[in-house]
Amino acid sequence: MADNLYEAMFVVDARTSGSEFSEIIRKIVALLKRRGAEILRIEKWAEQKLAYRIQKAKRGTYILVYF
Numbered sequence: 001m002a003d004n005l006y007e008a009m010f011v012v013d014a015r016t017s018g019s020e021f022s023e024i025i026r027k028i029v030a031l032l033k034r035r036g037a038e039i040l041r042i043e044k045w046a047e048q049k050l051a052y053r054i055q056k057a058k059r060g061t062y063i064l065v066y067f
Contacts, residue, residue, distance in 0.1 A: 005040070007066050008032075014047045014059035021061075028065060037067040 012024055029039055045062035054060065 005066065006037075007064060010063040010065070011050070011054065011060040012063060013055075013057045014061050015057070016061070025063070028063065032065070032067050040066040042066075 010024075010028060012021065016024065025042065029042075032039060043064040045064060047059055047061045050058060050060050
């Protein structure tokens, strides 16, 4: 059976502190591993202005995960 490569993009509120951000990364990894995924790479992208507000947030930090 061939392995498939998937990617997922997560948006985190830019006001999230460093310790909260680490917890969010841990939760993302745990979620994917519970479903049998092997995490290949996690990239934290720059904080950017969102095209529209998400739960009143104007800016977000993007996290790209390859699994």
